[in-house]
Amino acid sequence: MTNEVLxxxxxxxxxxxxxxxxxxxxxxxxSDSTHKDDVCRxxxxxxxxxxxxGMEHVQVMETAKHPVVYGDWLHAEGAPTVLLYGHYDxxxxxxxxxxxxxxxxxxxxxxxIYARGASDDKGQVxxxxxxxxxxxxxxxxxxxxxxxxxxxxxxxxxxxxxxFVEAHQxxxxxxxxxxxxxxxxxxxxxxICYGLRGLCGLQIDVKGPNSDVHSxxxxxxxxxxxxxxxxxxxxxxxxxxxxxxxxxYDKVRPLTDEEITTYEALSDDEALKAQLGLKELFGxxxxxxxxxxxxxxxxxxxxxxxxxxxxxxxxxxPSEAHAKITCRLVPDQDxxxxxxxxxxxxxxxxxxxxxxxxTLFDQARPFLTPYDHPAIQTAGRALEKAxxxxxxxxxxxxxxxxxxxxxxxxxxxxxxxxxxxxNENFHAPNEHFHLENFDKGMDALTYFFYELTNKK
Amino acid sequence: MTNEVLxxxxxxxxxxxxxxxxxxxxxxxxSDSTHKDDVCRxxxxxxxxxxxxGMEHVQVMETAKHPVVYGDWLHAEGAPTVLLYGHYDxxxxxxxxxxxxxxxxxxxxxxxIYARGASDDKGQVxxxxxxxxxxxxxxxxxxxxxxxxxxxxxxxxxxxxxxFVEAHQxxxxxxxxxxxxxxxxxxxxxxICYGLRGLCGLQIDVKGPNSDVHSxxxxxxxxxxxxxxxxxxxxxxxxxxxxxxxxxYDKVRPLTDEEITTYEALSDDEALKAQLGLKELFGxxxxxxxxxxxxxxxxxxxxxxxxxxxxxxxxxxPSEAHAKITCRLVPDQDxxxxxxxxxxxxxxxxxxxxxxxxTLFDQARPFLTPYDHPAIQTAGRALEKAxxxxxxxxxxxxxxxxxxxxxxxxxxxxxxxxxxxxNENFHAPNEHFHLENFDKGMDALTYFFYELTNKK
Numbered sequence: 075m076t077n078e079v080l081x082x083x084x085x086x087x088x089x090x091x092x093x094x095x096x097x098x099x100x101x102x103x104x105s106d107s108t109h110k111d112d113v114c115r116x117x118x119x120x121x122x123x124x125x126x127x128g129m130e131h132v133q134v135m136e137t138a139k140h141p142v143v144y145g146d147w148l149h150a151e152g153a154p155t156v157l158l159y160g161h162y163d164x165x166x167x168x169x170x171x172x173x174x175x176x177x178x179x180x181x182x183x184x185x186x187i188y189a190r191g192a193s194d195d196k197g198q199v200x201x202x203x204x205x206x207x208x209x210x211x212x213x214x215x216x217x218x219x220x221x222x223x224x225x226x227x228x229x230x231x232x233x234x235x236x237x238f239v240e241a242h243q244x245x246x247x248x249x250x251x252x253x254x255x256x257x258x259x260x261x262x263x264x265x266i267c268y269g270l271r272g273l274c275g276l277q278i279d280v281k282g283p284n285s286d287v288h289s290x291x292x293x294x295x296x297x298x299x300x301x302x303x304x305x306x307x308x309x310x311x312x313x314x315x316x317x318x319x320x321x322x323y324d325k326v327r328p329l330t331d332e333e334i335t336t337y338e339a340l341s342d343d344e345a346l347k348a349q350l351g352l353k354e355l356f357g358x359x360x361x362x363x364x365x366x367x368x369x370x371x372x373x374x375x376x377x378x379x380x381x382x383x384x385x386x387x388x389x390x391x392p393s394e395a396h397a398k399i400t401c402r403l404v405p406d407q408d409x410x411x412x413x414x415x416x417x418x419x420x421x422x423x424x425x426x427x428x429x430x431x432x433t434l435f436d437q438a439r440p441f442l443t444p445y446d447h448p449a450i451q452t453a454g455r456a457l458e459k460a461x462x463x464x465x466x467x468x469x470x471x472x473x474x475x476x477x478x479x480x481x482x483x484x485x486x487x488x489x490x491x492x493x494x495x496x497n498e499n500f501h502a503p504n505e506h507f508h509l510e511n512f513d514k515g516m517d518a519l520t521y522f523f524y525e526l527t528n529k530k
Numbered sequence: 531m532t533n534e535v536l537x538x539x540x541x542x543x544x545x546x547x548x549x550x551x552x553x554x555x556x557x558x559x560x561s562d563s564t565h566k567d568d569v570c571r572x573x574x575x576x577x578x579x580x581x582x583x584g585m586e587h588v589q590v591m592e593t594a595k596h597p598v599v600y601g602d603w604l605h606a607e608g609a610p611t612v613l614l615y616g617h618y619d620x621x622x623x624x625x626x627x628x629x630x631x632x633x634x635x636x637x638x639x640x641x642x643i644y645a646r647g648a649s650d651d652k653g654q655v656x657x658x659x660x661x662x663x664x665x666x667x668x669x670x671x672x673x674x675x676x677x678x679x680x681x682x683x684x685x686x687x688x689x690x691x692x693x694f695v696e697a698h699q700x701x702x703x704x705x706x707x708x709x710x711x712x713x714x715x716x717x718x719x720x721x722i723c724y725g726l727r728g729l730c731g732l733q734i735d736v737k738g739p740n741s742d743v744h745s746x747x748x749x750x751x752x753x754x755x756x757x758x759x760x761x762x763x764x765x766x767x768x769x770x771x772x773x774x775x776x777x778x779y780d781k782v783r784p785l786t787d788e789e790i791t792t793y794e795a796l797s798d799d800e801a802l803k804a805q806l807g808l809k810e811l812f813g814x815x816x817x818x819x820x821x822x823x824x825x826x827x828x829x830x831x832x833x834x835x836x837x838x839x840x841x842x843x844x845x846x847x848p849s850e851a852h853a854k855i856t857c858r859l860v861p862d863q864d865x866x867x868x869x870x871x872x873x874x875x876x877x878x879x880x881x882x883x884x885x886x887x888x889t890l891f892d893q894a895r896p897f898l899t900p901y902d903h904p905a906i907q908t909a910g911r912a913l914e915k916a917x918x919x920x921x922x923x924x925x926x927x928x929x930x931x932x933x934x935x936x937x938x939x940x941x942x943x944x945x946x947x948x949x950x951x952x953n954e955n956f957h958a959p960n961e962h963f964h965l966e967n968f969d970k971g972m973d974a975l976t977y978f979f980y981e982l983t984n985k986k
Contacts, residue, residue, distance in 0.1 A: 166840060166844055169742070230842050230843055231843060257747070271746060273845070285955060287806065289830045289856060290927045291713070291928055294814065295811055296808060296812055297811075301767060304759075304760045305764045307756070346752075350739035350752065351739065351740030354883050356881075374745040377844065379834065380834055381832050381833035383833050383852070386891075388561065389832060389928075389957060390832050392832075400745060427810050429809075436843070472744060472747055473746055496747050501742070502741050502744065
């Protein structure tokens with residue numbers, strides 16, 4: 075059964091790449107309200123693709139912000155139901171001048187397709203849909219039942235998804251969740267992810283004088299909001315890379331001895347330095363690189379700004395200074411608790427002469443599942459067939475908030491079978507996706523659906 | 531003789547305000563290379579005004595960057611020669627949205643004219659020219675000889691002026707320098723400034739990974755350039771508002787007991803707090819507000835930026851982070867030495883995992899002159915006549931680099947008779963100039979020129 079499907083995918087490869095290009099051209103930046111219509115267009119495109127794949131009950135469902143796209147095919151009697159998840163929204167694209175080709179003009183170079191969303195996550199959403207389409211066109215039916223839920227808010231912390239899932243538990247009920255939004259451990263190294271970090275964060279707005287003022291005429295007599303902010307920010311870490319927020323590590327689940335050994339073995343510091351052009355790495359004292367990335371929490375400044383950013387000198391003391399902070403969390407940290415601890419720390423470390431306002435961002439719980447679950451082992455066999463190599467069981471430093479949501483609300487085991495590579499510049503200029511994994515990934519998904527019912 | 535001139539100024543007041551409006555409309559932002567042509571237009575406008583005032587040898591003289599405007603009238607045999615200085619360039623205008631009326635659309639409200647450059651310094655340049663014009667139109671000659679030097683680089687540290695003055699010592703030779711680019715101590719309080727702070731500064735560019743990266747996938751394993759920058763910046767001060775750069779205070783000349791007493795008496799903390807909307811002031815421990823502003827050095831962050839500044843979340847670790855720093859210096863600090871100390875401090879405090887590049891800005895030496903000098907006493911009498919009140923002898927927190935240049939290169943005593951008020955928002959949104967000082971200031975300048983030769 076699978077061979078015909080794989081043949082179909084080979085035959086239609088050019089056509090698929092053209093369709094993917096069309097999809098990637100849509101500027102579906104979810105964090106930027108000026109792109110609201112583009113986000114909607116991407117939802118419509120996704121829905122149309124599901125219909126063309128032969129899916130039923132396809133609908134674009136409104137939420138408080140960006141819509142959810144749903145569709146299903148439920149005629150495989152007695153077979154399990156797989157809920158497929160992905161997101162059609164993308165990250166912002168600045169700084170645009172660092173892109174070799176424009177972020178929304180997809181370009182193929184050296185066997186990779188360059189565009190915002192190529193890897194994270196439109197490319198992978200597209201693969202899920204096209205595999206289902208290939209099976210339908212080849213055999214007229216699927217070996218399993220499927221439901222699709224594609225959201226448009228993943229890059230902003232999925233604020234609408236929890237209420238959506240809660241309100242549609244019947245519609246979304248399934249036997250397992252399949253997520254293609256994670257990375258492989260390396261090129262040619264198929265991986266299944268069994269853990270994700272959670273997320274919480276906030277913005278600090280420091281307010282000083284009611285207007286920008288001249289640093290000659292006022293400098294020395296008032297607190298400079300930029301100094302105050304620098305003091306607050308510097309207080310968040312110590313020199314050993316540890317986070318100094320009181321209670322931050324209290325609920326962190328220690329790594330097992332097996333994890334410590336495995337993660338150390340999987341760490342390739344030289345490769346990472348070469349990839350990022352760094353002379354040295356830096357992180358929490360006492361942990362290997364992969365342990366720092368997968369099993370330890372972080373606190374990162376994502377943006378800091380205030381005062382003059384132009385050419386040359388402007389002798390000003392700015393009225394305001396700002397910072398955006400996010401934390402990556404691990405089991406059993408609670409995002410709400412950590413955000414509150416962080417807030418208390420900032421207020422306690424605010425220097426004299428300024429006031430501080432804090433705005434909390436949306437949050438995601440960390441996720442960890444046992445990797446000997448049968449669904450995960452089935453995915454492992456599918457990957458081995460497609461790549462000719464048994465997969466590595468990994469964790470991921472990023473967050474896919476919805477995984478925890480589905481786990482909690484629908485009690486679904488999650489299979490995180492992703493085809494991105496860590497150096498594919500998600501969230502950065504020149505995001506791209508390796509076409510090798512576009513091809514092998516679709517093969518693996520095909521094997522996976524058939525392996526689930528043992529119809530090969 | 532003076533009464534006819536004062537009458538002329540009254541009669542032509544409306545015409546002068548219209549001309550000033552025209553002058554202030556020119557967007558002569560010297561730090562911004564996209565405004566290069568506007569800076570030239572302002573130079574041409576200034577030269578034309580000098581010609582219309584009856585000045586001779588008027589010329590726009592090229593420098594490495596923005597031109598110098600020169601003109602003279604040298605027919606007052608036996609009388610002293612006054613070199614008049616000012617600048618026709620202005621500060622940038624961002625954040626533009628905080629201006630009540632656009633920065634380059636001069637508007638009169640409540641007896642004040644609002645525009646970038648209204649007070650600093652086009653308004654005051656205009657007053658010098660119009661007083662000379664009024665005397666010429668009224669009496670056909672001046673009581674003193676005059677030379678004008680108006681530059682277009684004051685707001686960027688006057689990089690071309692030193693070489694220009696050095697190359698034109700003969701042309702610029704005079705008996706005293708008159709500068710109208712300082713402030714009065716308060717509304718209705720005429721002041722003569724006998725000291726200015728100097729300036730040095732630099733930009734820090736922190737470089738981390740060769741591209742912005744995802745904070746989930748890399749967070750924890752590499753140094754974040756924003757963390758590194760925050761650490762460097764926080765290391766520059768202690769909690770008592772003292773600068774912690776090694777050797778920074780070594781050459782600071784202590785304030786005299788008289789200065790300590792006077793500055794303390796002139797400090798009005800409540801007024802300053804009310805003006806700036808602050809609950810508390812903050813500065814170097816052990817000094818009054820005026821002492822901090824006039825007699826003590828500072829180190830201020832003028833701009834800090836890196837990473838995402840848009841709406842919402844972007845979970846990125848930026849490739850770069852930046853800061854602009856300037857120091858205000860007092861006698862006998864040397865700008866070159868201080869910049870070097872600062873550089874050493876930054877390099878010594880750069881955390882692991884990033885590299886730092888430092889670019890030095892242009893510099894200005896601090897200036898201090900004895901206030902019992904005859905030229906200063908003459909200016910004092912002129913101010914007393916115009917304002918009906920004897921002037922206060924003050925220092926200023928800002929820098930007018932050229933004062934030190936003229937002092938050193940031409941050995942000229944400087945009279946700093948300025949008509950700005952400290953709350954007129956130079957370098958900030960809603961810069962304005964009180965028309966009361968536009969009128970009384972021109973009266974004072976008229977008295978001054980006649981007092982210099984005792985022809986009243």
